[in-house]
Every structure is written in C-alpha cells, then in structure tokens.
Amino acid sequence: MIQPPSQRQLARWNRRQRKKHHAGEFQELGFAFRLGLAQPLDQAQLDAFMDAAIDMFEAHGLEVGGGWASQSASGFVSAAKGSVTEAQRAAVLAWLQAWPGVAQVRVGELQDAWYGEFDDWDEDRAG
Numbered sequence: 001m002i003q004p005p006s007q008r009q010l011a012r013w014n015r016r017q018r019k020k021h022h023a024g025e026f027q028e029l030g031f032a033f034r035l036g037l038a039q040p041l042d043q044a045q046l047d048a049f050m051d052a053a054i055d056m057f058e059a060h061g062l063e064v065g066g067g068w069a070s071q072s073a074s075g076f077v078s079a080a081k082g083s084v085t086e087a088q089r090a091a092v093l094a095w096l097q098a099w100p101g102v103a104q105v106r107v108g109e110l111q112d113a114w115y116g117e118f119d120d121w122d123e124d125r126a127g
Helices: 005-011 016-020 043-059 086-097
Strands: 027-035 062-068 073-081 102-107
Touching: 016 086, 027 086, 043 062, 043 086, 086 102
Parallel strands: none
Antiparallel strands: 027 073, 027 102, 062 073
C-alpha cells in the first residue's frame, strides 16, 4: 500500500504538490464493492450483465476496476474526475440490488481512492 502523506508533509507541500499527490483538499474518494449471484452465469449472460453495469457506471460518471466471474464480482469504484458522492454510491448499490439474480451486494464506505486499503472490510459498516 502506498503510504498517505503525513500531516507534516501536507503542511510543507504547496498547492501544486498537494494536487499532484491527491492529498489535502485534492483527496479523491471511491468505494469497494462485492456481489454474489444466486446462480452461475453463462458467458452470454455474464457479458450482458457486465455491459449493463458498465453503462450504469458511465451514466453516473464513474469508473470501475476489479474482477468479474460467473458467480461473483468485486472491485473498486472511483469517479472519472474528482470524488464519488454518497448519492452515486447509493445509486450503484440500488442498481446492483435490483439486478435479477444478484443474491448479495456489499459496498464499502467512501474512502481515499489513492491511499486506501481496499481489502479491509468493516462488516458493520458495509451496506
């Protein structure tokens, strides 16, 4: 994991440096997600699901990286520019929960997209 800048570093950096390092007022937020499907999808069904999900992410100005399989998916969602908002996070959660065949969905809290630990799920806070 890349270490976030310390308060001491932030105090020494000028605006350009904070922007370059996505720190301070230039911090960008995103969130992790995991989903499980009730039944494995064949390749055509998986392609249709992925195409629809990509369209949804793009419609909300979001980008996603991660892994997709016949019965599960996980990844990290970030904004194409800036930070993900709580409304965007809620829209993704609602869309994933409404998709037929999705058995479980968990989305993490908004966290630093550049310096966060994406595998550290807090079970009480994941929605």
